[in-house]
Amino acid sequence: MTTSNGGPRQRMNQRLRGYDDRRAGWARSIRTRWHALPRPVRWLGLLALVVVLYLLPIIQPPILTTPDSDFGSVLFDAALFALVAIGLNVVIGMAGLLDLGYVGFYAVGAYSVAVFGSPNSSLGTGYPWLVCVPIAIALSMLAGVILGGPTLRLRGDYLAIVTLGFGEIVRLTAVNSNALGAAAGITGIPHPPGKRPDGTDIFSILNINAFYWLALTVIFIVVFGVRNLENSRVGRSWLAIREDEDAAELMGVPTFRFKLWAFAIGAAIGGLSGSLFAGRQGFINPDSFLLQFSILFVAAVVLGGAGNLLGVVTGAVVIAYLPERFRGFADYRIFVFGLALIIVMIFRPQGIIPNRRRATELAVRTEEVAEGA
Amino acid sequence: MDFLLKNFWELTVTGLTQGSIYALVALGYTLVYGVLRLINFAHSEVFMVGTFGALFALEGMGLNANSDVTSASAAIGYLIVAALAAAAASGVTAVIVERVAYRPLRRRNAPTLVFLITAIGASLAMSEGFAIWRGRDNEAFPTVIDPKTQFKFFDASVSNLDILIFLTAIVMMFSLDTFMRRTRLGRGVRAVAQDPDSAALMGVNKNRVISLTFLLGGIMAGGAAILYGLRFGVTKYDVGFLLGVKAFTAAVLGGIGNLRGALIGGLALGLVENYGSAIVGSQWRDVVAYVTLVVVLMFRPTGILGESLGKARA
């Protein structure tokens, strides 16, 4: 950069700001209009949306439907990704902790279901899926506390690498332990229970839609819980920690305890997602828990708009769905996805659907940049 | 345990050569972290591009996987050209990554997380770009140096390749250290790392320093790339991933932001990995590396040598 008077760059900056303002304005106006609607209309609108979401695999909308893979499977994957993103959002978006090993908790959840549920596992208990899920949640939560205990006192960047290491440790442990099926994995994992009137299973490989509906229902329940949490004392403490940890500490917020809570709750949701995954797959092996997934999870949260539930769900759906929709370009899809991540983040660093407070913080920061400073 | 004791010196030699490569890559993370306080996740791909730079240079000089280089002077000539090509490829890649993925965000003062995402984007685009271009299989390096045992270190045989890798890494790091301490530009980098505002008040052009930082980190990764090619003989699009994670671990282990820390961290990681896998089995090698990191950070949160380009005087 050799411009000496900074004029063109100043203009560039203003133009970028202009983009932001216009888009923020667009989001804001939708938000305001939405809130201006009478309460019953809003409820009806939401209800309609929920119904459409449930009906998606049956309607098979023409443009959305994936030509090259089973639409029901893609929907389930997207829903699962969304659930993971909601859990990771508690850690990243709400408490501001960078977790690069989130796939580890997902794996703990999936393996818990496999080990306790499959008759072929080393334990061989063969518990039904519904019994395994609480075990999975408890164990992944425990993993969160065990990992968080010693590491949450570390600074943010270190937390990133330590969690990244954790994710790999979990996977490599699975690869190397015969008790966990080693590289071959574990088969015979139970599906969720339930029979149709004709005696066939509701949840089976032949009927992926049922898994999608289950995942969607779980998402609604978890979103409800997380929203309540966000507006509680805990949520406000997280906010304080995210914005200025030292100040929060001074104000008497027990920062470590709340960070640990965020970690544990995030881990529990990760474990829950993992148990859904295992229940759908029927078998798992360590290849489902590669480090790359952790990175995609983080990308989903930040791309969608860390801290905003609707945003992170959107981000997750974009990341899980787009590569499937464009499978025709199979070879190029990840390449294009990489470029898209850069472009979106440069033009919209606050995410697709930003958290209002974060967008404001960012606008303020942009204003303050001096030329060449 | 018995295996460790029997092969202690052999493991030490392997650990040091692998650690040298980790250390060179770790420098890239540490330099960028020292100046910008951010983890350059795309650095692993900077290294990957370097391996291809070296490979293309060797192939361009008419070598292929079956060639046999017999004369020592020819080998040295090939190596110098390949090393320069690798350093150029990695250095330029690093600078481009900064321009495309980071500078626009810096201008807007975006939060660290956003840098991480663009870095991930750049990393995916680069490795996938190479996968599309070169395919997803290993490509073999020509054998420029045929490893021959030069001498015994206790009971371990040390090959000419081991010596080359270790010495190259040490010389490159020493040069970087000297550059940082003695030259005006190097001091500019240290000044920005220690106090960016004060550096600007001294007339340091921050953007230029940042480009330089990426360039230097890239050159070091390029050095690591040619050594990696010689040592392991193959490369492919995702060769940077695991090495990048290890090198970053090494940087944090030694004290991120600290050049000498990268050296110590790299060598320590190489040794610990090899000793550790001798004790618990080589399939646990990576687990040993991560557990070491967690344990070190718990007892010494800023790494072995502590943080910052400034405080450790280079």
Added chain:
Amino acid sequence: MLLEISDLDVYYGRIQALRGVSLSVDDGEIVTLIGANGAGKTTLLRALSGLRAVSRGTVTFEGKDITHERADLRVVHGISQAPEGRGIFPGMNVQENLEMGAYSRKDRKSKAYREDFDRVLGLFPRLAERRRQFGGTLSGGEQQMLTIGRALMSRPKVLLLDEPSMGLAPKLIQQIFTIVEEINQQGTTVLLVEQNAQQALSRAHRAYVMETGSIVKEGTGKALLADPAVKEAYLGVA
């Protein structure tokens, strides 16, 4: 006028830190800017050095508009700042810190350069004694001397000093102000920001008073020293 600031607005996010500030510094002067904590004095100096973006208004230096000039180029033009809170490089020794001050100079091997070095060490003999000591290990007073000395190493036309007396013992304060006068007599124009109004005003040719982001008074140093409102607000005289 060497340095002319007109109608400057600067914002911190949504908060306006400077409101239409106009101020000028003539060649050879010591101009003082006094004001309470948070009045915007440091913000003004940061804007002058290019560390803070300006929303409105202009900064002219030697007749050239530098409002949006890059920070590092302003040093080349001849504006140098010794920042508040010192801002020395803790991991460099005294010698290296001083050399950093001359970073923008092209004549680092010349006689003039060495003379400037000796001149700074002459002004601050303490620094000469501690040449090999790391910046981070110096006392507050020594760090202040180093900041000023370092700023001088670029051979500035105008030296911006931000609260050089802050946190120093009374005897050291005297000494620092004497040195500031000496620097000025050797030909460097000085814009001095201070809370220690008594000392600053008594040595200034002209002075400005700043309150909540605006200039509220200006005059010669003597006139402001005698001004009853200034006396009451800044000199602790009822």
